[in-house]
Amino acid sequence: MGSIDAALKPRLRLRTRAEYAGWIFSILAGIGILTSVLTNPNFKWHVVGKYFFAESILRGLMLTIFLTVASMALGTLLGLALAVMRSSHVKPVSMAAGLYITLFRGTPVLVQLIFWFNISALYPDLRIGIPFTDIGMAVDTNAIMGPITAALVGLTLNEAAYMAEIIRGGFSSVGKGQIEAADSLGMSAGTRMRKVIIPQAMPSIIPATGNQVIGMFKGTSLVSVLGVAELLQSAQLIYARTYETIPLLIVASLWYLVMTLLLSYPQSKLEQKYSRATSRLPRKAKPVVLTDPEGAAR
Amino acid sequence: MSHDGTIVAQKIRKSFGPKTVLKDINLEIASGEICCIIGPSGSGKSTILRCINGLETVDSGVLKVNGEDFGYYETATAYHALPPKKLAEQRTRVGMVFQSFNLFPNMTAHENVMSGPVLVKHADKKQSAKRAHELLASVGLAGFGDYYPAQLSGGQQQRVAIARSLAMDPEIMLFDEPTSALDPEKVGEVLAVMKDLAKKGMTMVVVTHEMGFAREVADSLVFMDDGYIIERGDAREVLSNPQEPRTRSFLEKVL
Numbered sequence: 001m002g003s004i005d006a007a008l009k010p011r012l013r014l015r016t017r018a019e020y021a022g023w024i025f026s027i028l029a030g031i032g033i034l035t036s037v038l039t040n041p042n043f044k045w046h047v048v049g050k051y052f053f054a055e056s057i058l059r060g061l062m063l064t065i066f067l068t069v070a071s072m073a074l075g076t077l078l079g080l081a082l083a084v085m086r087s088s089h090v091k092p093v094s095m096a097a098g099l100y101i102t103l104f105r106g107t108p109v110l111v112q113l114i115f116w117f118n119i120s121a122l123y124p125d126l127r128i129g130i131p132f133t134d135i136g137m138a139v140d141t142n143a144i145m146g147p148i149t150a151a152l153v154g155l156t157l158n159e160a161a162y163m164a165e166i167i168r169g170g171f172s173s174v175g176k177g178q179i180e181a182a183d184s185l186g187m188s189a190g191t192r193m194r195k196v197i198i199p200q201a202m203p204s205i206i207p208a209t210g211n212q213v214i215g216m217f218k219g220t221s222l223v224s225v226l227g228v229a230e231l232l233q234s235a236q237l238i239y240a241r242t243y244e245t246i247p248l249l250i251v252a253s254l255w256y257l258v259m260t261l262l263l264s265y266p267q268s269k270l271e272q273k274y275s276r277a278t279s280r281l282p283r284k285a286k287p288v289v290l291t292d293p294e295g296a297a298r
Numbered sequence: 299m300s301h302d303g304t305i306v307a308q309k310i311r312k313s314f315g316p317k318t319v320l321k322d323i324n325l326e327i328a329s330g331e332i333c334c335i336i337g338p339s340g341s342g343k344s345t346i347l348r349c350i351n352g353l354e355t356v357d358s359g360v361l362k363v364n365g366e367d368f369g370y371y372e373t374a375t376a377y378h379a380l381p382p383k384k385l386a387e388q389r390t391r392v393g394m395v396f397q398s399f400n401l402f403p404n405m406t407a408h409e410n411v412m413s414g415p416v417l418v419k420h421a422d423k424k425q426s427a428k429r430a431h432e433l434l435a436s437v438g439l440a441g442f443g444d445y446y447p448a449q450l451s452g453g454q455q456q457r458v459a460i461a462r463s464l465a466m467d468p469e470i471m472l473f474d475e476p477t478s479a480l481d482p483e484k485v486g487e488v489l490a491v492m493k494d495l496a497k498k499g500m501t502m503v504v505v506t507h508e509m510g511f512a513r514e515v516a517d518s519l520v521f522m523d524d525g526y527i528i529e530r531g532d533a534r535e536v537l538s539n540p541q542e543p544r545t546r547s548f549l550e551k552v553l
Contacts, residue, residue, distance in 0.1 A: 181400035181459075184351050185414040185466060186390035189382065195417055199404040 047247035051238060052254070060234025061255055063148075067220045067230060071155035072213055078156065079163025084193065086168050097164065104161035110222050113154035117226050119145055151223035151230075159216060166208045170201030210267035214260055221256075231255055301365020303329030303469040303501040305350060310359035312345060319345045321525035323359070327518075329469075330499045334512040334533060337522035338548060343505045346522075347472045350503065351394045352385055364391050364469055390418060393463030397475040399455040401447040407434060407458045408443030414466040426465070433461040437491045453484030457491050464495075471495065473504040509553055513537050521545045 037043060051057055085097035104112070120141035129136010145153075174197050182192040224233035235252040239245045310323035319342045327333050335343045348354040349361060352369050361368045369385050370377035380388070401410050411430035415421040434443055437457040447455050456476055463471060473492065477485040489511050496502060496515050506512060512519055516533035521542070529536060529545045537553075540546045 175400075177396060177398050177400040178402065180353055180394075181396065181402065183353065184389060184392075184394035185462070186386040186388075186418045188386060188418075191417050195413070196402055196404075200402075 042246065043250070044244060044247040047244050048250050048254075051235075051248060051251050054238070056229075056234045056238065057231070057251060057255070060229055060231040061259075063229060064217070064220050064231040065259075067148075067151060067155060067223065067228075068213065068217045071152055071159055071220075072216050074152075074156040075159030075216075076163050076209065078160035080167055082160055082164035083167035083171060086164060087171055101161045101164055104158050105165070109154065109158045109219065110225065112158055113151060113223055113226060116145065116154045116157075117147065117150040119150075147223075147226040147228045151220075151226055151228050155216065155220065155223070159212065162212060163209070166212070167201070167205055169208075170203075170205035171197055173204045174200045207267070207271040210263075210270055214263050214267070217259055217263065218256055221252075300329075301362075304362070304365060305470065305501070305503070306360065306362040307346070308360040310346075310349065310361060311357045312342075312349060312354065313357055319525055320349070320356070323525075323527060325520065325527060325530070327501060327503060329501055331518060332496045332502045332516045333504070333518045333520060334516040335503065335505045335520045335522060336507070336509070336512065336548070336552075337520075337528075341522040342525045343520075343522045344474050347394075347474050347503060347505055350470070351392050351472055352389050353394075355379075363388065386418070390414070390466050391469050393466060393468035393471040395456070395459050395463055395471065395473045395476050397478050399447070399452070399459045399479070401455055401459055401462070403447050405446075406443060407439065407445050407447070407450065407454075410447070410458055411443075411461045411465050414462060418466070430461070430465060433464055434458070436464075436494070437461045438487065451484060452480045453487045456480065456488045460488075460491055460495070468500075470501040470503070473502065473506070475505050475507065477506070477508060507552065509537065509549075521548065523548070 038045075082097045082100060085093050086101070088094045088097075123141055125138040126141050126144070127136055127138040129138075178196055178200065179192065182196045187196070220230055221232040223230060224236060227233065229237065232252050235248040239248040242248075305325070305327040307323050307325040310320050311318065312320040319340075321342075323342075323346060325346070335346065337343050345354060349356050350363055350368070355369060366388065367377065368388060369380055371380060379385075401407075402413060405413060408427070408430050411433055412423075412426045415426040415429065416423055431440075431443065434440060437460055439454060439457055439461070442450065442454065442458075445454075447458070450458065460471075460476075476492070477488050480488065485508070489508060492502070492504070492511070493515050504511070504516070512533050518530060519533040519536040520527055521529040521536065521540070521544075523544050529540060529542045531541075536545065537549065540549055
């Protein structure tokens with residue numbers, strides 16, 4: 001005892017009984033689940049392996065990625081327009097945007113998808129032209145509203161409502177003083193939006209958008225109800241034939257998991273980057289030699 | 299006769315909901331005049347400034363800035379609000395410096411100073427850049443152009459903000475407690491820039507608690523309390539020999 005100098009003794013953190021119990025429980029449960037998953041023949045891991053890189057699955061994955069990217073991009077653009085409209089001082093404009101957001105956030109996206117797929121029941125042909133005249137052209141709705149188009153339209157319009165709220169939230173995070181400064185310089189509303197508000201709103205918009213991308217990626221599985229052969233539907237098409245339901249759902253799930261993990265890496269990077277930007281350090285700090293100390297000219 | 303640089307206010311009233319902050323404001327400021335507005339907080343002094351710049355609209359009364367009705371045009375029966383473009387045009391002739399600087403954090407000091415001429419007046423970029431350089435030098439910040447606001451001290455930020463306003467070549471400069479958010483040691487550098495400006499014949503309206511600045515630089519002093527102008531006169535005279543008891547009791551507390 002007392003052989004170590006008291007000043008050099010390490011400081012140990014508190015270990016509670018709950019921590020030990022938690023470890024023991026987790027390890028036992030982990031071993032249990034893992035043995036069950038690996039030994040239960042009904043999982044049919046060899047089937048999972050067989051279909052993981054199957055051509056139709058990969059084609060479905062590509063379509064899923066396409067739907068995610070396309071509807072996110074279009075939805076963000078439309079959402080930006082809606083957010084600008086929503087913050088407008090012109091009442092009918094902001095109310096129109098508000099109504100849109102309420103409608104599309106207030107109804108399930110699954111219902112919206114089926115609705116757009118069946119839009120021809122409401123409007124058998126789509127007419128482009130001047131209202132109440134015969135000028136213009138008409139096309140058969142069913143000819144353009146195929147399953148993929150309906151999926152794209154449904155996902156985009158729904159996403160736009162959510163992006164509008166995220167972007168508007170970003171706008172309102174910009175201080176009132178910034179708007180006053182822009183106004184007092186005589187800036188127009190458009191310039192103020194582009195040069196002052198949007199650049200400062202980005203730090204709060206970007207991370208939330210990253211979340212939306214991940215959500216959208218998994219959300220595309222809903223369009224399988226329209227018969228679009230995206231990832232889930234591709235798996236379903238196979239097990240409808242082979243009855244290997246569980247293994248093929250595992251194939252699809254693993255792909256969703258892999259893609260989500262791949263997406264969350266850039267997302268966390270972006271989050272870090274923009275949380276720094278809101279702190280005191282500017283994005284591109286330039287090293288400047290202090291040639292003129294404060295107020296040296298006077 | 300040119301009215302550039304003048305401000306005329308007659309019977310101005312302004313309420314925020316049930317609270318009337320400006321009750322009956324009559325004020326004339328001549329071209330080139332340096333006018334300091336003092337008074338307890340909540341007396342309406344910042345609100346007057348914000349009205350002259352159009353950040354607030356007055357409820358009633360006449361407000362002429364640079365000889366023009368500000369933000370409105372007059373007809374036989376009413377004042378009609380101007381379209382945003384016209385209002386923006388009037389605002390470019392009135393510079394505003396805020397207590398909290400309000401520099402654009404996404405732009406460097408140099409870009410901040412250039413923002414008015416380039417983004418609002420669509421002036422030539424090269425010339426604006428040169429001008430911004432000179433303006434930064436004139437407020438003692440030569441060589442600080444590439445700094446972002448977050449890298450500058452409060453005093454430096456406020457001097458950039460002054461340069462940003464000056465870049466628009468306004469006839470009138472408004473200062474809303476420009477030194478109140480600063481460390482005491484940084485107050486002097488901002489006041490020095492303002493003194494320089496005063497010598498150049500710019501009309502300046504300064505809401506301030508810096509009695510020393512008022513005594514040294516101001517032509518006239520306005521004391522406000524509870525939405526009224528209580529006393530107005532020569533700055534040094536009012537400070538040394540206030541006529542109104544309310545002015546006297548306020549000055550006793552702050553001096």
